[in-house]
Amino acid sequence: MPTAAQVASLYRISYQLTYIMLQAIYFICVDHRTRNVYILAGYDEEIEFQILPIKAGKMPTPQDIEKIIICKLVDIMSNWAVKLNPLLSL
Structure with a gap:
């Protein structure tokens, strides 16, 4: 399961991709080994995001x-x- 901070980041990135940049999101997944969240987006699937499971407030x-x-x-x-x-x- 993603952390609360990861879910908040996922929402923020998804909003910016779809409503501001007008880019399609093709794939969102969670790597259960590392607990990283991955987003694949863009017309040519060229935009990639990786959201690390960092606790809220921790740099x-x-x-x-x-x-x-x-x-x-x-x-x-x-x-x-x-x-x-x-x-x-x-």
Whole structure:
């Protein structure tokens, strides 16, 4: 189960995606091992959110922030590799 803070973040992000940015939400799931909530959205499914199970009022640790940054960089690099691969074979 997501924490109350995660549910509040999920609501806020969902509202901003659908009513302000006019983006479709395709997938929301909870990883039961890590208790992270994932959101996949955008016309080309290019918008990704990860909501960590941080207790209300507690700031994320540098290790939490580092994990998020590393995951995002890996995603960005793999997306670029997929997009550039056909161009490199020309």
